[in-house]
Amino acid sequence: MLDKWRRVWQASAPMSELPKAYEPSAVEARWYAAWLDGKCFEANPASGKDAYSIVIPPPNVTGILHLGHVLNNALQDILARRARQKGKEVLWLPGTDHAGIATQAKVERELRESEGLSRRDLGREEFLKRVWDFKNKHGDIIIKQLKRLGCSCDWSRERFTMDEAYTKWVSYVFVELFKEGLIYRGKRMVNWCPVSLTALSDEEVIMTPQRSKLYFMKYQLADAPGEYLEISTTRPETLMGDVAVAVNPKDPRFAKHIGRKVLRPFPQAEIPIIADEHVDIEFGTGALKITPAHDKADFEIGKRHGLEIIDVLTPDGRIECPECPELHGLDRFVARKKAAAMLEEMGLLLKVEEYENNVGFSERAHVPVEPRISMQWFLKYPCVKEAADAVANGEIKFRPERWAKTYAHWMENLQDWCISRQLWWGHQIPVWYRKDKLEALKNAESLDMADLSAGDIHVGIEPPADAVNWTRDEDVMDTWFSSWLWPFATMGDVGENSPTLAKFYPTTDLVTGPDIIFFWVARMIMAGFRFAGEIPFGNVFFTSIIRDLQGRKMSKSLGNSPDPIDLMEKYGADGLRFGLLRIAPVGADLRFDESAVEEGRNFANKLYNACRFRQMAGTDRCDGIADTAGLPPYHLNVMSRLDELAADLEEAYADYRFGEIAQRLYEFLWNDFCDKFLEAVKLDLRESATPAARAMTLGTFDAVMSRYLQLLSPYMPHIAEELSARMGYVAEGEFLMMKLLPAAPLVSGDAKAARDQAAAIYEAAGRMRNLKAEYQVASRKDVRFVVRGAPAWLAAEIQVLALLAGAGGIEIDAAYEAPKGTPAAITPVGEVYMPLEGLIDVEAERARISKEIERVRVEVKKCEGKLGNASFVDRAPAEVVEQEKARLEDWRRKLEQLGEMLAALA
RNA sequence: GCGCGCUUAGCUCAGUGGUAGAGCACAUCCUUCACACGGAUGGGGUCGCAGGUUCGAACCCUGCAGCGCGCACCA
Numbered sequence: 017m018l019d020k021w022r023r024v025w026q027a028s029a030p031m032s033e034l035p036k037a038y039e040p041s042a043v044e045a046r047w048y049a050a051w052l053d054g055k056c057f058e059a060n061p062a063s064g065k066d067a068y069s070i071v072i073p074p075p076n077v078t079g080i081l082h083l084g085h086v087l088n089n090a091l092q093d094i095l096a097r098r099a100r101q102k103g104k105e106v107l108w109l110p111g112t113d114h115a116g117i118a119t120q121a122k123v124e125r126e127l128r129e130s131e132g133l134s135r136r137d138l139g140r141e142e143f144l145k146r147v148w149d150f151k152n153k154h155g156d157i158i159i160k161q162l163k164r165l166g167c168s169c170d171w172s173r174e175r176f177t178m179d180e181a182y183t184k185w186v187s188y189v190f191v192e193l194f195k196e197g198l199i200y201r202g203k204r205m206v207n208w209c210p211v212s213l214t215a216l217s218d219e220e221v222i223m224t225p226q227r228s229k230l231y232f233m234k235y236q237l238a239d240a241p242g243e244y245l246e247i248s249t250t251r252p253e254t255l256m257g258d259v260a261v262a263v264n265p266k267d268p269r270f271a272k273h274i275g276r277k278v279l280r281p282f283p284q285a286e287i288p289i290i291a292d293e294h295v296d297i298e299f300g301t302g303a304l305k306i307t308p309a310h311d312k313a314d315f316e317i318g319k320r321h322g323l324e325i326i327d328v329l330t331p332d333g334r335i336e337c338p339e340c341p342e343l344h345g346l347d348r349f350v351a352r353k354k355a356a357a358m359l360e361e362m363g364l365l366l367k368v369e370e371y372e373n374n375v376g377f378s379e380r381a382h383v384p385v386e387p388r389i390s391m392q393w394f395l396k397y398p399c400v401k402e403a404a405d406a407v408a409n410g411e412i413k414f415r416p417e418r419w420a421k422t423y424a425h426w427m428e429n430l431q432d433w434c435i436s437r438q439l440w441w442g443h444q445i446p447v448w449y450r451k452d453k454l455e456a457l458k459n460a461e462s463l464d465m466a467d468l469s470a471g472d473i474h475v476g477i478e479p480p481a482d483a484v485n486w487t488r489d490e491d492v493m494d495t496w497f498s499s500w501l502w503p504f505a506t507m508g509d510v511g512e513n514s515p516t517l518a519k520f521y522p523t524t525d526l527v528t529g530p531d532i533i534f535f536w537v538a539r540m541i542m543a544g545f546r547f548a549g550e551i552p553f554g555n556v557f558f559t560s561i562i563r564d565l566q567g568r569k570m571s572k573s574l575g576n577s578p579d580p581i582d583l584m585e586k587y588g589a590d591g592l593r594f595g596l597l598r599i600a601p602v603g604a605d606l607r608f609d610e611s612a613v614e615e616g617r618n619f620a621n622k623l624y625n626a627c628r629f630r631q632m633a634g635t636d637r638c639d640g641i642a643d644t645a646g647l648p649p650y651h652l653n654v655m656s657r658l659d660e661l662a663a664d665l666e667e668a669y670a671d672y673r674f675g676e677i678a679q680r681l682y683e684f685l686w687n688d689f690c691d692k693f694l695e696a697v698k699l700d701l702r703e704s705a706t707p708a709a710r711a712m713t714l715g716t717f718d719a720v721m722s723r724y725l726q727l728l729s730p731y732m733p734h735i736a737e738e739l740s741a742r743m744g745y746v747a748e749g750e751f752l753m754m755k756l757l758p759a760a761p762l763v764s765g766d767a768k769a770a771r772d773q774a775a776a777i778y779e780a781a782g783r784m785r786n787l788k789a790e791y792q793v794a795s796r797k798d799v800r801f802v803v804r805g806a807p808a809w810l811a812a813e814i815q816v817l818a819l820l821a822g823a824g825g826i827e828i829d830a831a832y833e834a835p836k837g838t839p840a841a842i843t844p845v846g847e848v849y850m851p852l853e854g855l856i857d858v859e860a861e862r863a864r865i866s867k868e869i870e871r872v873r874v875e876v877k878k879c880e881g882k883l884g885n886a887s888f889v890d891r892a893p894a895e896v897v898e899q900e901k902a903r904l905e906d907w908r909r910k911l912e913q914l915g916e917m918l919a920a921l922a
Numbered sequence: 923g924c925g926c927g928c929u930u931a932g933c934u935c936a937g938u939g940g941u942a943g944a945g946c947a948c949a950u951c952c953u954u955c956a957c958a959c960g961g962a963u964g965g966g967g968u969c970g971c972a973g974g975u976u977c978g979a980a981c982c983c984u985g986c987a988g989c990g991c992g993c994a995c996c997a
Contacts, residue, residue, distance in 0.1 A: 036956080036957065036959095037957080037959065038957095038959085223993090223994090230997085247997090248997070249997060250997065251997080262997095294995075294996085295996085295997085296996045296997080298996085299996050299997065300996085300997065303997095304996085304997050305997075306997095307997095311995080311997075312995055313995035313996080313997075314995090314997085315995095316995075317995095373996085373997085374994095387995095418926065418927080419926095421925075421926070422925085422926075422992065422993085425925075425992090425993070426992095426993080429993085429994090530991095530992090531992095533992095561991090565933080565934080567989090567990075587959095591959095598945085599934065599935070599945090601934095601935070601936090603927075604927075604928070604935090605927095605928095605990080605991090606934095607933090607934055607935085608934095609933080609934065609946085611933095611934090611945085611946055611947090612934080612945085612946085614946090614959075615945065615946075615959090617959060618957095618959040618960090619959090620959085621957065621959045621960090622956090622957065622959080622960085624956090624957080625956040625957035625959095625960085626956065626957080627956085628956055628957080629956030629957080630956080631956095632955090632956070633956095675935090675936085676936085679936075679944080679945095682944095682945090683944085690956085690957085691961085694956080695961095782962095785962065785963070786963070786964095788962090788963090789950090789951080789962070789963040789964075790963085792951090794950090794951060794952075794962065794963065795951065795952050795954090795962085797954080822954095822962080
């Protein structure tokens, strides 16, 4: 390991010979390999150090990295790396999710496109083999991408939700909850995806506003030909499944109808008019057709009134109603139009209105889901109260806190979770049925628990001993039924006395998106209580959702989702991390702009060049500043600013204010360190400087920079490690990322006087530069200034001030009488004058200004003429006229300024 | 319908009671030996609207408007 590290070190040329611009790619790859080699990321459960742990939200195994992953994982990496610097034993546990529907759909599509086959053509066993092949081929792409980003995960512990041991956990949990009576099988109204051909949980249905049509029709009263009841519906195609018409019992319009019957148009039948509170008197005609098989609300009403259920749809969303041959076999949306046309022909369609309503769409297949009655497995959530309380009482802390309210609301309205999926890729339900019993019942679809005696069903992790006599339930479980076990199922096997679990569970932080608060976070809390005996994590940090500049979600189809790998190639992983983090707001969505990443890259370059500059001034290493008492104000100032930065970061980390941390790191390096300190001490680094001054300045540089790189390291780990190594801030064989953050500040005493002095000099220099710019001599270096009313200490700093101000010289003259018209400024170091005498050729300058005045006057006249022209003002667009007015104002202002300058010359 | 959030410079956003900030973009100047992925200077904002509290409000309170998100069985 040490040898390898030495090779890394030796690959580094002296900084002063390196290119002017920082080139991240090679550096980043080199250090990542070195960290892996040094086993820097591996967690030791036997360590005596305090534990810090975090489990990765497992990305889809066949997924590829997008910006959301970058943000999410960069944040986790920052937390993990910071914890290491604080002396914690860190476990960041990585892995991937099998992502049932998404992965199966991918493989099915590929199969269809390349071989024209469906999964049923292959059969379950062969198809699953194909999915595993696909997983093995594409499964490590996202892992490689996370490594490219610099993620310090303990890769030796990588888990997959379909690993054998993990699968055992899933079965175990199912069996336990079944035994407890919380898992049951039943025929219920579920969300059915007609494309994926599976049931979905409520959370997988996305309500989307749709422009649709509201059909008004009339049903004839059975006992009174010629008398009709008006009904409105958005779904005429399910009319054949109508078994009643409901009205509100409080609705006076229909009171006389209740108990009578109407004629359903096709297939013709008499159906009752019933009264139900659910019907909204205000909506439509106030009468609601009841189709218990195809609407959740209708199903409930049907149950209340003991109505028949007539299913008229196939699983893939076509009409199944042989009694109505015109519609039989048609797709549901085609049938809708056809049904409306049929009603019209029969003279029963009154009108059609445009109407916007919410339709549930399948999260994965992007088609409207169909409410459908089917036999599924359901879970009554365990430990609901404990889970709700844990967040309410702050045992688990949500950040931003407001998400706790969303969580509480969901927890108070829990519905049983439909956990079975009619897929093949996933954890198969660990339930077996006796074959002879199944045959007797004809088909498993209608298999009711009531029909089975204890001897007919086997629920267990292992198959029954006489397996040949049993058939396993074909369904698999919802992917989230495995994900919700992630924090503890990744740390030890079922029944194992796991040292990892003992050391690292509960985890410290969870970093995830607020969009999966129900899917994942809430369920993990319940599973944690039920199966690990306590909360799964102490803090949950919800990240921003990343949008484009128009505020749209990133998506492949919109093409607005930049490939993070491309960004890293262009700007470096550090640049991407830093740039993205710096613009990440605390509780709001993030509008992504590539220029942010460019700034991250530029920042890395700035840092690199500051270090290159220092190396060019001498490669001797100063052993540290023994005594800060005698240091010049710039040195003390920058050190004390660094101490302040370290303290501010400490507070910001405690509050998870990641964007602010990046911003503070950025400001310190660029403003305090480069623009101020480095510019002020340049004299000390010239050939002419004394060795003592040089050593003191280099020493200060090293003292500050070595600590700064450490503070920066969680955000930009590669460049921080690289520069620390090149500059000799870490000993051979040592990694910056493993070094403890120093506790003591750089400046032990009071630095206020030094800071005030430095601030005064910097501000005075700025005012002097203003004067130069105002009188058009910004780039001249021979400008002289006179200071009146200077404090005594200024004399010692006059050369530095001149350097910062870009002045040829500065005199301190308490008795200076400035000639009339001499440009002057009030500064913290006294009144500063910039005598024009000798600086500019007064005659030439006067001539130049006069000429300029003439030119501007012409412009003013031009503008005035244009604006005085009635045909322009009346006919030109208002915008153009306004523009012209603004231009006139500008020219007038300029004229005034020039007049003042001319007066000053007199 | 209920809940949550947002509204500050052209753009993206900081800023929770005391003289409006950053980065980018823009304009002018500087190819000065760390960095043009740079430096200097400058223009640009009645802090969504209306009230209220206060000596004082971008900030606290109330109402309104616009935008976004979540939840909800109005067909």
